[in-house]
Amino acid sequence: MAKEITSRSENYSQWYNDIVKKADLAENSAVRGCMIIKPYGYAIWERMRDQLDKMFKETGHVNAYFPLFVPKSLFEAEEKNAEGFAKECAIVTHYRLKNDPSGHGKLMVDPEAKLEEELVVRPTSEAIIWHTYKDWIQSYRDLPILINQWANVVRWEMRTRPFLRTAEFLWQEGHTAHASKDEAIEEAKKMHDVYATFAEEYMAMPVIKGFKSENERFAGADDTFTIEALMQDGKALQAGTSHFLGQNFARAFDVKFSNAQNEYEYVWATSWGVSTRLVGGLIMTHSDDDGLVLPPKLAPIHVIIVPIPKPDDVILQKAQEIADALRALGISVQIDKDENKRPGFKFAEYEMKGIPVRIGIGLRDLQNNVVEVARRDTKEKMSVPLDGIDVFIQNLLEDIQQNLFNRALKYRDEHITRVDTYEEFKMVLEEKGGFLSCHWDGTAETEELIKQETKATIRCIPLRQEMEEGQCIYSGKPSKGRVIFAKAY
RNA sequence: CGGGGCAUAGCGCAGUCCGGUUAGCGCACUUGGUUUGGGACCAAGGGGUCGUAGGUUCGAAUCCUACUGCCCCGACCA
Numbered sequence: 017m018a019k020e021i022t023s024r025s026e027n028y029s030q031w032y033n034d035i036v037k038k039a040d041l042a043e044n045s046a047v048r049g050c051m052i053i054k055p056y057g058y059a060i061w062e063r064m065r066d067q068l069d070k071m072f073k074e075t076g077h078v079n080a081y082f083p084l085f086v087p088k089s090l091f092e093a094e095e096k097n098a099e100g101f102a103k104e105c106a107i108v109t110h111y112r113l114k115n116d117p118s119g120h121g122k123l124m125v126d127p128e129a130k131l132e133e134e135l136v137v138r139p140t141s142e143a144i145i146w147h148t149y150k151d152w153i154q155s156y157r158d159l160p161i162l163i164n165q166w167a168n169v170v171r172w173e174m175r176t177r178p179f180l181r182t183a184e185f186l187w188q189e190g191h192t193a194h195a196s197k198d199e200a201i202e203e204a205k206k207m208h209d210v211y212a213t214f215a216e217e218y219m220a221m222p223v224i225k226g227f228k229s230e231n232e233r234f235a236g237a238d239d240t241f242t243i244e245a246l247m248q249d250g251k252a253l254q255a256g257t258s259h260f261l262g263q264n265f266a267r268a269f270d271v272k273f274s275n276a277q278n279e280y281e282y283v284w285a286t287s288w289g290v291s292t293r294l295v296g297g298l299i300m301t302h303s304d305d306d307g308l309v310l311p312p313k314l315a316p317i318h319v320i321i322v323p324i325p326k327p328d329d330v331i332l333q334k335a336q337e338i339a340d341a342l343r344a345l346g347i348s349v350q351i352d353k354d355e356n357k358r359p360g361f362k363f364a365e366y367e368m369k370g371i372p373v374r375i376g377i378g379l380r381d382l383q384n385n386v387v388e389v390a391r392r393d394t395k396e397k398m399s400v401p402l403d404g405i406d407v408f409i410q411n412l413l414e415d416i417q418q419n420l421f422n423r424a425l426k427y428r429d430e431h432i433t434r435v436d437t438y439e440e441f442k443m444v445l446e447e448k449g450g451f452l453s454c455h456w457d458g459t460a461e462t463e464e465l466i467k468q469e470t471k472a473t474i475r476c477i478p479l480r481q482e483m484e485e486g487q488c489i490y491s492g493k494p495s496k497g498r499v500i501f502a503k504a505y
Numbered sequence: 506c507g508g509g510g511c512a513u514a515g516c517g518c519a520g521u522c523c524g525g526u527u528a529g530c531g532c533a534c535u536u537g538g539u540u541u542g543g544g545a546c547c548a549a550g551g552g553g554u555c556g557u558a559g560g561u562u563c564g565a566a567u568c569c570u571a572c573u574g575c576c577c578c579g580a581c582c583a
Contacts, residue, residue, distance in 0.1 A: 020544090048575090104582070174506090174581055181583070234583095254583060293583065325541040360543035378542055388542080505583085 023305045028249045035299055036178045039308040039369050049176040049183030059316035061292055067218055071210050077162045082144050085135035090143045094268035100235020101139040104172045108135040137170045142287060145191045146269040153283055155274050161193040179296035180505055187291035193283045200284035204260040207288040208241035211256035220311040220421035221245050221301045222428045223255060224500060226476025231460050238262035244475045246428045247300040250449020252475045252502035255297050258288035301424050308370030309392055311420050312413040319409060320371045321351045324359045324378035331377050341406040372416050373409060393419050438489045445472055451502050455495035457488035466490055472501045
C-alpha cells in the first residue's frame with residue numbers, strides 16, 4: 017500500500033501538512049500566508065460555525081456586520097490594543113491604479129490617489145465597533161448590547177501554517193456592552209463556558225479553562241479567559257478566548273450611559289472569538305498516520321457506503337435502502353457509485369478524509385443478510401445484520417464521538433505533569449512535553465525569564481484548582497496555586 | 506530581516522557538475538479492453554516558450570550576470 021502521509025513520529029509538521037493536503041481541506045494560494053479553504057475543509061468550518069452560531073443565539077446574541085477597514089485614527093484610539101496589533105497590520109494607502117507608462121499593459125499605484133487617512137485592514141474590530149456603539153448608547157435602557165459578527169480578519173504574520181496561523185483567517189467576534197462590571201464579567205465567563213462546551217462536546221477536544229497572565233492577555237483587556245487544548249506532539253493550542261475589557265474601550269471612544277440615577281458612567285465591555293484555527297486543533301487532536309479523524313458531530317459526511325465489487329443493481333438498491341433509513345435518523349450518508357475506482361482505493365481515500373463510518377456491501381454479505389461496518393477511530397471492522405442497521409449506526413456514531421473524547425482526555429491527562437523544581441520543569445518539557453503544572457511567583461519578570469530560557473509560556477491560570485501553598489519553581493518565592501506552562505502553537 | 510534550499514508537463518522528480526540530434530521518468534489525464542472483499546492491469550494517446558530578462562557560444566534546461574517567486578530553519582505571533 018502506498019503511504020501518502022508522513023508518519024507523526026517521523027515528522028509531525030509534515031504529517032500535519034500532509035493531512036491538510038491529502039484530506040483535501042486546504043491549499044496554499046497565490047497570496048503569501050493566505051490559504052484556500054477547499055470545499056471539504058470549509059464544510060467542517062461550516063458545521064463548527066452553525067453550531068456555535070446556534071449557541072450564541074441561545075445565549076441572547078444577534079449577528080451584525082461591521083466594515084473590513086478601520087480608519088487609522090480610530091484604530092489607534094485604544095492605545096494598548098493598537099500597540100498590540102501595530103506590528104502585524106495591513107494598511108490601505110491608495111484607492112486607484114493606473115496604466116504604467118513604462119510597461120506594456122502593466123498597472124501601477126496612482127500616486128495621485130493617496131488616501132487622506134490610511135485604512136487599517138481589521139486585525140480585530142473593537143475600534144470600529146466601539147466607535148459605533150458610542151452612537152447607539154445613551155441610557156442604561158440601551159444596554160446590554162449583545163452582538164456577534166462572522167468575519168475575516170488580517171494579521172500579517174511572519175510565518176504561517178494552514179489553519180493554525182494564516183495572514184487572513186475566518187472567525188467570529190462577539191462584542192458586548194454592559195451597564196455594570198459584574199454583568200460584563202459574567203458575560204465573558206458565560207462565553208468562555210460556551211467555548212469549552214463546544215470544544216468538548218462537539219470537537220471532542222478536552223480543554224483546560226483558565227485565565228491569562230498579564231503578559232499573555234489580549235491587548236486592551238483587563239482579563240482574558242482562555243480554553244487551552246493539548247495537541248498530539250505535546251504542544252498547547254489556544255483554542256478560544258473571551259475578554260473582559262473593563263471600561264478601556266468605553267474611555268477610548270467616550271461611550272457613556274446615564275444610569276437609573278441619571279448619572280453618567282462608562283460602559284463595560286467584553287469581546288470573545290474563535291477562528292478557523294479550531295480546524296487545525298481538530299486535526300491535531302484526533303487524526304492518525306492514516307489520515308484525518310473527525311468526530312461525528314462535525315463530520316460533513318457521517319457514513320460512506322462502498323458497494324463491493326462493482327456496483328450492481330441489487331447492491332445499489334440495498335445501499336439506497338440503508339441510506340434512506342440512516343437519513344431518516346438525521347445521519348448524512350453518501351453512496352460511492354464510482355465504477356472506475358476499486359474498493360481498496362476508496363477505503364484508503366475515505367480513511368484519509370476521516371469519515372467516521374464506512375459500510376461495505378458485497379454479494380457475499382447480502383447472502384448472509386449483513387454488511388461490513390468499519391469505524392474510523394479504531395479501524396475496527398465488524399459484520400452487522402441488516403436488520404436494525406440504522407439504529408446500530410446511530411449508536412455507533414455516538415460511541416465514536418465519546419471514544420474520541422475519552423481517548424483525547426486520557427492523552428491530555430497523562431500529559432499534565434506536576435513539577436516542583438526548575439530542573440524537573442526543563443527535563444519534563446524537553447523529554448515529555450505537554451502541560452506542566454507548577455508554582456509561579458506571579459511576576460511578569462519570572463514568566464519572561466522562563467520563556468526566554470525554555471520557550472514555554474504560561475498557558476493559563478486554571479479556574480478549577482485547589483489552592484495550594486508552594487514555592488515558585490524559578491524564584492523560590494511563595495505561591496498560592498499552580499499555573500499551567502507549555503510550549504504553544 | 507538573517508541563514509539554507511528550490512524553480513523542467515496538472516503534481517512529484519531526473520537531466521545541469523562536464524553545452525551537442527526530436528528534453529525524459531513516475532503519478533494524474535484521454536480512449537479501448539480485461540478487472541473489482543484493502544491503494545488493479547494491458548494497449549494506444551494528449552500535454553513543455555526548461556521561473557523572467559540579458560549575456561557567452563556555430564549551438565544553452567545545462568555556462569555567466571541580474572531579477573522574481575516559493576519552501577525550510579530562526580527572530581515575532583492567535
